[in-house]
Amino acid sequence: GAVVSQHPSWVICKSGTSVKIECRSLDFQATTMFWYRQFPKQSLMLMATSNEGSKATYEQGVEKDKFLINHASLTLSTLTVTSAHPEDSSFYICSAGRGGTQYFGPGTRLLVL
Amino acid sequence: AQSVTQLGSHVSVSEGALVLLRCNYSSSVPPYLFWYVQYPNQGLQLLLKYTSAATLVKGINGFEAEFKKSETSFHLTKPSAHMSDAAEYFCAVTVQGSGNTGKLIFGQGTTLQVKP
Numbered sequence: 001g002a003v004v005s006q007h008p009s010w011v012i013c014k015s016g017t018s019v020k021i022e023c024r025s026l027d028f029q030a031t032t033m034f035w036y037r038q039f040p041k042q043s044l045m046l047m048a049t050s051n052e053g054s055k056a057t058y059e060q061g062v063e064k065d066k067f068l069i070n071h072a073s074l075t076l077s078t079l080t081v082t083s084a085h086p087e088d089s090s091f092y093i094c095s096a097g098r099g100g101t102q103y104f105g106p107g108t109r110l111l112v113l
Numbered sequence: 114a115q116s117v118t119q120l121g122s123h124v125s126v127s128e129g130a131l132v133l134l135r136c137n138y139s140s141s142v143p144p145y146l147f148w149y150v151q152y153p154n155q156g157l158q159l160l161l162k163y164t165s166a167a168t169l170v171k172g173i174n175g176f177e178a179e180f181k182k183s184e185t186s187f188h189l190t191k192p193s194a195h196m197s198d199a200a201e202y203f204c205a206v207t208v209q210g211s212g213n214t215g216k217l218i219f220g221q222g223t224t225l226q227v228k229p
Contacts, residue, residue: 006156032214043203043219044157093156097214100145100164100207104156 001027004096006105013084014113021079021108023094029074030096035067038091038107050077084112115140115206119220127228132176132191134223136204139185144206146187147217148178151201160202163187174198199227 003026013019023033031052036044048058048069056069066088068080077096081088089112095102120135138144145164149157161172168180178189187204202223207215 004156034216043222046216049216091154095157100214101147101159101162102214102217103159104149106156107154109154 002096002098002101002103003027004094004103004105006092006094006108008108009106010109010111012111012113015085016083018080018082019084019110021081021092021094021110023077023079023096023105025075025096025098025103028096028098030077030098031074032097033071033077034095034097034102035069035077035079036093036095038093044093047079081110084110086112088112115144115208115218117204117206117218117220119202119204119223121223122221123224123226125226125228126194128196129193132189132194132198132225134189134202134204134225136178136187136189136220137185138187138204138206140206140208142208144208145215146178146180147205147207148172148176148187148189149203149205151203151222153200157203160189194225194227196227196229199225201225 005024007022033050035047047062048056050056050069050071052071058064071077093107095104116139118137147162148160161170163180171177176191204220205217
């Protein structure tokens with residue numbers, strides 16, 4: 001149990017376009033989901049906390065207008081990278097909370113050309 | 114505020130040898146502690162967690178960790194390393210609140226190398 005999926009697993013896009021990443025909890029409902037960014041050889045950096053039915057809470061330094069988060073249901077949260085630029089290229093990982101534990105998705109590799 | 118320090122960014126052991134990955138935490142309230150493993154280009158997989166029950170916690174793949182409040186430590190061990198254990202390991206701490214899932218504070222990560 002506690003399976004989290006992400007789609008797509010990797011995406012290449014042109015600079016200036018927007019990219020949407022989906023995070024789904026497959027066998028449980030998650031009131032809270034989290035979005036992380038990970039640079040090579042580094043730890044995870046929390047971007048935002050997503051609560052179902054309410055606005056996401058962004059960490060300091062994360063542009064909310066650039067990284068749009070929607071948590072429309074108890075099993076789905078989406079992250080949209082708007083007007084992507086090469087510096088947004090990264091590994092994005094989501095997690096879903098259940099019973100006080102975060103369960104992570106497999107990650108999405110974004111490459112912006 | 115909570116923090117986590119993983120001692121040693123890189124640990125190398127021989128196959129069959131003891132694995133010891135060190136984690137120290139700081140928390141002003143009773144913490145919940147986690148160890149996650151990350152294989153290349155993948156997400157994080159939960160190895161084990163401490164949630165104020167037994168101080169010795171057994172996880173998947175033969176790993177275990179002991180919560181020592183006096184030492185503010187939560188070191189991860191495995192008696193005998195396998196080649197498949199080679200990965201990145203993260204220790205994390207959170208503070209829970211009435212059933213909610215709190216934010217995780219991660220350590221810097223430790224790369225485990227297993228030599229044949």
